[in-house]
Amino acid sequence: MFVKKYSKKMRKLLTLCIIFKPPKVLLGMKKRGFGAGRWNGFGGKVSEGEAVEDAARREVKEEAGIDVGNMEKVGLIEFEFQDNPEVQEVHIFKSNTFSGEPHETEEMKPQWFEIDEIPFDDMWPDDKYWMPLFLNSKKFKGRFLFGESDGILEQDLVEVAEV
Numbered sequence: 001m002f003v004k005k006y007s008k009k010m011r012k013l014l015t016l017c018i019i020f021k022p023p024k025v026l027l028g029m030k031k032r033g034f035g036a037g038r039w040n041g042f043g044g045k046v047s048e049g050e051a052v053e054d055a056a057r058r059e060v061k062e063e064a065g066i067d068v069g070n071m072e073k074v075g076l077i078e079f080e081f082q083d084n085p086e087v088q089e090v091h092i093f094k095s096n097t098f099s100g101e102p103h104e105t106e107e108m109k110p111q112w113f114e115i116d117e118i119p120f121d122d123m124w125p126d127d128k129y130w131m132p133l134f135l136n137s138k139k140f141k142g143r144f145l146f147g148e149s150d151g152i153l154e155q156d157l158v159e160v161a162e163v
Contacts, residue, residue, distance in 0.1 A: 009086060010086045012087065012089065013046040013091075015044065015059055015091050016040070016043035016056075016093070017057075017060050017068060017095060018093070018134065019096070020095070020096055020135070023114055024112045025113050025118060026064070026111070027041060028063055028110045028111070029108065029109040030108060031108060035124070037122075040127075042060040042063040043056060043059045044062075053071060056068070056071060062107070064103070064110045065103045066098040068098050069095060070097050071095045073092070074094045074134060074140070075092030075133075076090070076141045077140075077141070077144065078090070079126070079144050080143070082146065082148070094134065115135060125146075125151070126142075126155070129157055130142060130157055138159050140159050141157075141158055141163065142155065
């Protein structure tokens with residue numbers, strides 16, 4: 001069972017939403033800030049008093065210019081970086097409905113990818129571990145500890161019935 005190993009560390013609540021319309025997935029090239037130069041889903045910080053799902057919808061609107069329809073929470077991953085006292089608690093959502101056309105914003109450049117063309121070499125290194133679960137409609141929980149050059153030092157990823 002998934003266990004929070006470092007509950008005494010400061011926690012930062014974040015969201016990640018990926019639009020998945022088989023056989024394609026919508027990712028965004030991060031243009032600035034944390035994760036710049038990598039393809040990722042859309043997401044960010046949860047504001048004080050904001051519901052996690054509301055934050056996920058807001059972030060997709062801000063980063064891709066679209067309004068998300070239905071969303072399903074499919075994952076919860078804790079990310080830690082060596083020598084950083086903070087744990088990033090990321091709530092991962094999947095959606096297959098939205099309104100509007102994805103377009104480039106100041107922060108992200110959206111692009112559709114076929115499942116077999118997902119650019120894992122230009123994504124966070126953990127994505128290749130949990131993304132197959134995501135694409136196969138599995139739910140999961142996990143933890144990744146990153147070291148120098150974003151190498152994965154420790155990982156714990158399990159499939160779960162409920163997130």
